[in-house]
Amino acid sequence: MTQQPFSRPGAVDLSALKRPAGGAPATAPGAGAGSYTVAVTEATFQSVLESSMNALVLLVFYSPSQMPASVQLADDLSTLADEFEGKYLLGRVDIDTAPQIAQAVQIPSVPFVVAVVQGRPMPLLQDVAPIDELRAALTQVMEQLATQGVTGRHQPLANGAPAAGDDEEEVVDPRYAPAQDALAAGDLDGAVAEYQKLVDANPADAEAAGGLAMAKVLQRTQSVDLQAARQAAADRPDDVDAQTLVADLDMAGGHVDDAFARLVDLVRRTTGEERDKARTHLLGLFAAVGNDDPRVLKGRQALASALF
Incomplete structure (x- = not known):
């Protein structure tokens, strides 16, 4: 599994993408949908990025037509998002249906995973890997973020939308x-x-x-x-x-x-x-x-x- 240094920001030109006209991102359809997974479209891309201000967001770019194995990676990351209980929100980007997002992020190939922390995108990995390796790599990412004081969690999504009154604020135990x-x-x-x-x-x-x-x-x-x-x-x-x-x-x-x-x-x-x-x-x-x-x-x- 290829990992880029986590501290290095990637270059993403978001100017061509529309801001959402309200409404929450939808859950990813079919396999891989979960309480902490959303399907990213042009209309919802900005809102997904903005949710990274309080806790980690991962964007996984995949293509059922170009590389079917990339779909399994997206599904595994969805599974782990539930396992990590909101330590990251997974945004699934199907480049077959949302090519403009892939172009804006300038992904070199699929699959490609980008970590977004407080609005800053950083390349994370670009290979299909077994779920155990993904779990270990994400655990390391969480440890690194914790040393920087980033310990927030996302709230679970209900039918693809935050629960009523939920603005996805960071959940922090005041004792810590x-x-x-x-x-x-x-x-x-x-x-x-x-x-x-x-x-x-x-x-x-x-x-x-x-x-x-x-x-x-x-x-x-x-x-x-x-x-x-x-x-x-x-x-x-x-x-x-x-x-x-x-x-x-x-x-x-x-x-x-x-x-x-x-x-x-x-x-x-x-x-x-x-x-x-x-x-x-x-x-x-x-x-x-x-x-x-x-x-x-x-x-x-x-x-x-x-x-x-």
Whole structure:
């Protein structure tokens, strides 16, 4: 699966497309329709883009006539949109019936998936991929967005339209707002402090614990010289501080499996206090990703094997 850097905006000329004359986007017809999927037309394109101001929007461009396999990709993304429960809204663009949108976005081929965050379009992938790979890639995208304070969710669509009175505003638990605001402002110390308050008040709050763990990763890697850190880790393979710092850098860069594998290997090579320090650090990274994530389940199995 080909992925472009998520932070790079794409060029989209929307001037030729009409703004909607009112009304909500319709659900995608046939297979693939879901609570968080809409069929995009020229009339609804702008409104779909505007919904990205509060939460992520994905646009999938496909063609039943030119590449039937692209339809399966669109269907899988629809399935995952429901699975992610509104963390993104999927806009399905059938270029056979809406060629003007494909021309405006300047897609190179089908399939093509564009991520839209706060109105900014960014190329995401342009290959058909198994649904498990899509799930992992989207999980990474969500993690990257969370570090930027983008954590909103879309409301489910009822028969293709928002529920009465629903303007698709971001759903944010007010308890997490101060920490998320601090992250959005780049105040990592403040974010750590706010998440710590939540964890102290309720140690069973998994979302707060995960937010705290990720905020600490970002705090520890702030202003770190990546090349120097990696060289130090290469020179001192059993130095726990050097190895955990590179694992943090991998995490911050979205390379979750690499971070886990580095620390599992470190646990396997070390003993005593050093081993316990590496193990504890790895558990913190597990919390940052989330205990239900398949990569964490795999990492826990690897850790157990390394320990015993």
